[in-house]
Amino acid sequence: MTEFTKLTADGPIRHLMLDAPQRRNALNLPMLREIAEAVRTVAADDEARALVVSGAGKAFCAGADLNTMFGDIDRRPAEIREDLKRVYASFLGIKDLTIPTIAAVGGVAVGAGVNIALACDIVIAGPRAKFALTFAEIGLHPGGGSSWFLTRRMGTGRAMCALLGAEVLDAGQAYETGLATRLADDPLAEATSLARLYARRDPALVRDLKRAVQMSQAADLDTVLEFESWAQASAVTKPRFQEYMADFLK
Template identity: 55%
Template structure:
């Protein structure tokens, strides 16, 4: 049975972590399949949006510690490179040019939280739990957790979350800005959002995504420079031409 499913619905792709009997905990075989699925989406010129979800009650319960980390007595530089390979298995989600939506219906803990955070938009269900639990188990955060949380909720809220290591419920995640929606059926809503995003001009959506990333890391002048170029290019798009024609007739 595949540990990761990749499904197609028109221009929308869905990646499903498919090990519900272990709450989609991550081991090397699952991560290898996840990396392959992300690479397939990246190479798919017909893909316009992606949903990431977990089968069963959990989104992803985090790492299978024995399988994923291996010999923890190895020298730190060797362990560091090993961990970077783990991170690369899912952080390819951040590099996709298309909009990505995580549907989090249950627990998203540790590395599972990172997979959700690597998506552009998170839709949470009433039983969702976002667990930056690293400090509780004596482990430093990894996989981009510190950076991605800080981008979403700021340094003070990230400090509070990482220091305590508590699981954050869906309502609190929505209030903080980890999740963008809280809804009874997060999978259906994520698919709906992805379908809406997929209807947009793909070049425009890619530029919007790039513009957001620039705004995360650049000054306002750099952001304005890219916005001016991208907006100038979009002025001649078929969609804007049609809108301008309708506007002129009012």
């Protein structure tokens, strides 16, 4: 029984909704445990072909519930750090899924809420979406992969500017800087439509494609070519491509 999240199935698509609208889906420890369990469930689900992540109500996720997230802040930093690493792991499992993951951001995402969106492969921003990178404004260093995600999506200089400035980006700014992948009047409908499209792809093809793109962030061209040549050669032997070739050659 879950109290703060909903994981539902729609054919091959899985929907994970943050479901605490009365507090704008702010993250407390029980909610983080539910997110982690939902991600493990999806990872173990052989029928799952895509995951859509959204927030109930007007917000996507208002970030961490600071009343409970850090525990006793008079502890040594080393002790707090160990707890934080467990918090990060609660949602960063989304990044490791081998199926496409899509965030539907219809309202505000703050701090760790932005991280949850950015852990997804694709971010769809609606007209009311806002991405609040306000760590520095409250004297807090970014966490949960924030600097890593933002640097890869926005570039070093733009990520530095956004974090030092504690910027709040609207949907258009998020799209222009690369934080958001697409804009949509109805981000959940758009995310679901993309999920249906991706779910029709061969799962092995999707898995290898995700790996190639992720690898390309750090690997050199020769390393990526080694993987691509193996993955493409494997795809050639699969029914979908062979059916296409048979039609092409008619």
